[in-house]
Amino acid sequence: MDNSYSTKYLLLLWSGCIALVVAVGCVLGHAGMPSERVTTCVDGVVHRLSCELSGVISVQTSRYGAEDSAACNDGRKAEISNATCSDVAVVDIVKKKCNGKRVCELSSSDLGVSGGCRGTTKYLHTTYTCLSAFHHVTCEHSLAHLQCGEEQVILVYRAEYGRRDHTTCIHGRPDSQIQNINCLNPTSKVAERCDGKNSCLIKAGNSEFGDPCYGTYKYLEVAYTCSYSQDQCSWCGHHHYSGSSEAMLLFRLSSTMWLAAVCLFMASAVSTETVTTCGDASIAHRLECEDGVISVQSALYGRANKVICSEGRPPQQTSNTGCSQSGTRNFVKTRCNGKKMCEISTNDVNSPDPCTGTYKYLQTNFTCLPAIHLIVCENSYAHLYCDRGQVISVFGADYGRQDKAVCYASRPPSQVENVYCSNPTQIVAQSCDGKNSCSIRVSNSVFGDPCVGTYKYLQLSYVCEYPTFG
Template identity: 45%
Template sequence: MPSCFRLSAALLLTATCFTLTAVVDSRERMTTCDTDPFNTHRLTCDEGVISVDEALYGRSDSLVCSEGRPAQELANTQCAQEGTLSNISTRCNGKKSCEVNTATFRNPDPCSGILKYLETNFTCFPAITVVACEGSLAQLFCDVGQVIFIYGADYGRRDQSTCIFGRPQEQIQNTECLLPSDIVANTCNGKNNCTILATNGVFGDPCRGTYKYLEVAYTCELLIILTAVVYSRERATTCDSDPLNVHRLTCEEGVISVDEALYGRSDSMVCSEGRPAQELANTQCAQEGTLRSILARCNGKKSCEVNTATFRNPDPCSGILKYLETNFTCFPAITVVACEGSLAQLFCDVGQVIFIYGADYGRRDQSTCIFGRPQEQIENTECLLPSDIVANTCNGKNNCTIPATNGVFGDPCRGTYKYLEVAYTCEYPISQPSHVH
């Protein structure tokens, strides 16, 4: 995902003649009750990448995941599965998000007859992550006075949840396809902004027949004082050079608000590599309804994907190579996703309190909380139940925990494995800042 004018909310008090990283790490916890054969444990960083600190499968507390359970299932608080930390670290370290099924840890059973849970404490280390689907442009941006420093870049595929919209199964099933590359670092390090085309022509083809994507983790390092800001502006551009190309929007921090969207061509240079001049000649080409369609699909979400094929009929300019380009704003919000059976845990710094933007329980995609789930449990993506339960429970508190269960929210779609999505901010109660909805 391109990040245009990525702005940090950290306030630096001094300027120096050497570079400083503009963000700090955050510590997180995820707990998933092992009450269902397919419960999914999901770790995610709103900003940065995961570094696992501690992990437990078993029971160390009689109150966690205790609702409705008899005392004998909660009695052993010295229960721990060996190898849990190593397993979670291998699966999740260095990723922006990862999922693992609790079933992974059940054999051998560390304490028969005890209701167990999987709990992970992890740190989100500072990094901006960009994902560009094959055929798209990875666009890296820093503020004025900042320069890019690349942590790492990989081209290939390591999951079946990224850049999948409209793709046949055979093009996304190979998740052992990953090609680390120093091309991005060599091209972008030390620059204020940088654009890289995510194609086999640039990176080579690590797995023929697989639809790939480029993942980049980087920081913007300061040469001058950075003042506090409240949002960032972004751009995503996807060349319509393949029948199934995927356009992906995502916010490192906050939620999407679409400003402009174009399907067509307004610039002869964009997506022009290797194309004859006649395919680039019309720069007054725009498909009607593009902005409305992107707004409906993406506004208010942390990330969304749409296939460029959505906009091809009728063709706005026959014979012209078109692209889909979206300018959008990431409004400030912390987002939490808790898979059904897990606990959504909301935290603020000392002196701050929670303000809920919104909360939904259900399912709206086939890429979240899917690990080990049969297809019939994740295929209903029209299942969404907005709820004010989280706001009524958590607003004004410094921290708050909500179980993501049908018992709390009701069941908007029986037979579907659901998740709870919460967007919130941490505010100082005295200042009463305005909210963006």
């Protein structure tokens, strides 16, 4: 949507800053972060750790066994006489699999400790915290942009190149290239290249990280934080941390959150993210906001720089720096604005060729605006509501399907396969803008049917604001 939201942004920034200062006070007022606990009682059942709302996982403890007679016994007395059932520390294995991720799923069989202890009630118990770190996913053949605020430096917490799910970086890829989800390759190269720098650019590709699974389309997943280096902080020298990297990261995050809260009050705009995808083939271009929704600022398909995406290219393919495809910005805005995650393909914007013979790239600059994001399945009702005295302002809405993994439970495959069904709609804004609350039915009778036979959903984002008068 192209409406001006400058006043809304300032109001949202102000309320966001107040909330952040309160949150920071809570963090700094405690010696550590609150812990989450997960206990899984049956061998082979999924043990799921999640920091989907904010941050990344940092495992504190993890044990497998049956030493606690009260755990997972459903009122029965656990049989723990078998010595092989004693509590076994598996924290190092769980840390390796889960630290630095937003979601992690595993089972006791993944730990090499399942089986045995017949007749004994066993369990897998993990405690973890959600660290406030940046989490970036960059599709293969794209450039990962890591960046911090002024005078801050990067600290990489975890980086992994490969594939571990069927839903990330899949746009335009054949099924054969996304089936292998057991392709995990933790790498220290991102930390070696980026730690201590204010910003860093690294290509997500086999040339940089090797090929852990030939024939699979991969992505780079990075978790990092921004900290003030010791020589830039006069009071940092009074604190000495000789413990684990998690303890150091916790201290840096606490100080960074405090300083970031102060800076937010002084900022006139939200920070900008950049995604760059190299090449002319059908390559996924992924925008994502962990908090808030996407607002595209600019988008270029072509070439405006001799250095970007120039690796291995002869000079004649990178010399034309005045090459751009008209309409790219509007296309990306239409597809992505108001969403938490958006994947498009270079094939969506590469025709007609704006400059034959030039090696091109797709680069998008976007901000993450604080907004409420809803996904409502077909034949349900979308309920939008604000606090007393506030009114709804819809930022964007789409009816259709762009993801196989959304609103798919109990649906036959034929109804969720079409992920190229997108219908931006103004109906939600027309029905709900200016109201304190609003309900709208998600159905073809309201929004039309953009893809007959496909089970659809409504995806929308909105903000609550105080009305202005005069």
